[in-house]
Amino acid sequence: MTKSNNMLLIKELMKEKGISGKDLSQKMDITENSLSLIINGKRQPRYETLIQIADILQVDIRDLFKPTKTNEEATDLYAKNSAGEFVKVGAINSKLID
Numbered sequence: 001m002t003k004s005n006n007m008l009l010i011k012e013l014m015k016e017k018g019i020s021g022k023d024l025s026q027k028m029d030i031t032e033n034s035l036s037l038i039i040n041g042k043r044q045p046r047y048e049t050l051i052q053i054a055d056i057l058q059v060d061i062r063d064l065f066k067p068t069k070t071n072e073e074a075t076d077l078y079a080k081n082s083a084g085e086f087v088k089v090g091a092i093n094s095k096l097i098d
Contacts, residue, residue: 006041007066013057014039027056 014024025035028049037043045053054061074091081087 006039007068008039008041008064009066010039010053010057010064013059013063017057019057024053024056028052 014021021032021035021039025032028035034043038045038049050061050064054064057064076088077090077092078086079089
């Protein structure tokens with residue numbers, strides 16, 4: 001069995017939204033087999049198909065994809081609290097800073 005190079009998160013989003021492959025394929029007016037090929041990374045969907053999937057799953061199209069960058073590039077942000085101690089308040093991606 002060969003490992004899939006699938007970068008899509010459709011299967012995970014379907015599970016999260018409680019939508020079956022049968023339901024999604026019917027709403028898209030495609031066969032379950034065609035949807036299965038897309039979900040399993042064996043067929044590359046057209047842009048319009050991705051828009052349709054995102055619309056049905058009620059997510060942003062970007063949510064359909066696995067992230068390509070890690071948080072390794074993030075820089076922690078600290079602020080001084082009322083006791084004078086520095087506490088972590090978040091992180092910022094250093095690639096966003098010019």
